[in-house]
Amino acid sequence: xxxxxxxxxxxxxxxxxxxxxxxxxxxxxxxxxxxxxxxxxxxxxxxxxxxxxxxxxxxxxxxxxxxxxxxxxxxxxxxxxxxxxxxxxxxxxxxxxxxxxxxxxxxxxxxxxxxxxxxxxxxxxxxxxxxxxxxxxxxxxxxxxxxxxxxxxxxxxxxxxxxxxxxxxxxxxxxxxxxxxxxxx
Numbered sequence: 348x349x350x351x352x353x354x355x356x357x358x359x360x361x362x363x364x365x366x367x368x369x370x371x372x373x374x375x376x377x378x379x380x381x382x383x384x385x386x387x388x389x390x391x392x393x394x395x396x397x398x399x400x401x402x403x404x405x406x407x408x409x410x411x412x413x414x415x416x417x418x419x420x421x422x423x424x425x426x427x428x429x430x431x432x433x434x435x436x437x438x439x440x441x442x443x444x445x446x447x448x449x450x451x452x453x454x455x456x457x458x459x460x461x462x463x464x465x466x467x468x469x470x471x472x473x474x475x476x477x478x479x480x481x482x483x484x485x486x487x488x489x490x491x492x493x494x495x496x497x498x499x500x501x502x503x504x505x506x507x508x509x510x511x512x513x514x515x516x517x518x519x520x521x522x523x524x525x526x527x528x529x530x531x532x
Contacts, residue, residue, distance in 0.1 A: 356500055358498040359498060361497040361498060365494065365499060369490055372486050372493055375486075375489060376489065379445065380482060383449070383452075383482075386453035389453075390455070391454050397450065398455075401451065401532065403447055404521060405521060405526070406522075407443055407444040408519070409518075409522050411437045412515055412519045412522075415434075415511065415515050416515070418430050418433035421433055434495075444521075460474075461531045462527075473520055473523055474524050480513050480516060484517060487506065487510050487513070490506065491503060491510045
């Protein structure tokens with residue numbers, strides 16, 4: 348336990364800031380969803396290949412997953428400083444992933460899985476669950492972060508208990524999808 352842990356939990360919640368951040372969380376989520384829909388239908392022609400981005404996506408998602416595990420272990424050990432740093436790294440890697448993902452999928456043609464039978468079924472189940480949970484979890488990840496930042500610790504803890512496994516699943520299945528699709532790039 349870090350020496351500041353009991354003092355940290357005594358901080359006053361900032362309800363006004365939570366309200367602002369919650370609205371921002373929903374707004375960002377709507378904008379990201381709209382971008383994903385638009386980039387699925389329209390592609391910008393930039394005249395160059397961005398084939399180096401999918402492996403980067405896998406690395407960033409792996410870093411997110413590892414950071415999330417470190418964050419949970421840290422907070423269970425009451426190490427607030429390490430928890431905040433690990434979550435900060437997870438958020439940074441997620442933001443970089445999102446920027447890179449939108450750049451790639453907004454400019455490059457989709458790569459289709461070329462396998463057949465059970466392999467294709469497994470890939471499609473993992474991909475579908477990854478995409479659906481990524482879309483559904485984004486606003487709740489942001490709201491959970493907002494609860495922590497604004498010192499609403501009981502609510503943060505309660506929400507993080509179900510948001511963490513969703514975020515971890517999305518982060519872990521991203522590299523799995525990449526590895527399954529890699530032979531078809």
